[in-house]
Amino acid sequence: MSSSMLEKYLLDEIGNMALREARARFERELRSRFALETISCMAPGSLAEWPIEEQAPLFRLLPGVEAAIGVQLTESFLMLPRKSVSGIYFPSEGTFFSCQLCPRERCEGRKARFDPDKARTFGLSPDREVS
Template sequence: MGIILVDKLPFYLDEDMLIEKLKLRKRKGMNEKLNKLMKKALKIAKPKGAYFETEIESRTENSVKIKGEVFNSRELAKATEKNQKLYPYIITCGKEIEEALIKTEDILEKYILDGIINSILDCATICISKDLKERYQIANLSYHIPGALNDWPIEDQQKLFKIFGDVAEKIGVELSESNVMKPGKSVSGVYCQVMDDITECI
């Protein structure tokens, strides 16, 4: 099976949660702005994602090799000791909603819209992990992100995008030479099946 591409992930926005998260409850006029921006986001946002299953080709104490690329992480190697598969992924809020954020000049609206976009990305991530678990009959997953682990250099992000080929472009995600993703509200890494109970279980 090849790369699974989802070009419009479902999402929802919880007004009460956003009010609390963004600390808007006692500030006059902000709730109206929130409601307006939520409606705008629901209309234009198109979060997307891509993932696939791949065999681990080789492993050392400090690295894992998939699709001809060596990912240098002791923690990732340890996490995959009991299985032979990894699930690379790229998930994004979508360029449509980020363009709306860029065009917004009002500072308060930028703040609120940024919070809304974070919620959209959270929903998209949950959807992808759920779809992956159902598709491959996996009970629990852990996730690992280049640059987030102390021993996994962010430079390996380039290798991750390389194994996706042109799929990253198809979902509208670009990676700069300095390893910054665009849209900014995008995440990439690998999932692996959890064989034991660990804190990163999702």
């Protein structure tokens, strides 16, 4: 690996670590502020059933979000700056991650093990292709 490739990799990993920490703090704040014991979240693009194109209606729910926090949705439904995340948090009895319904085998972002029984409960085929 060349030094510039290594540098890019390390910078990307630092960005991922910062994102994980920011997310964990945000979740602690949500639980504390609204007295929620358990919360779960889902994000557009994490499941074939909620594709990345759903970023557009999600952003429309938050008019002025770009001016407020500087996150911009591109025409290809990606967000700038790059380490931005979007989605919906909701109170739940148990912890739910869309990763539990996602059969993708290799994903560095996986937050929970794939659960084929849970996927069937949600009417999803555990053998479906994931884009």
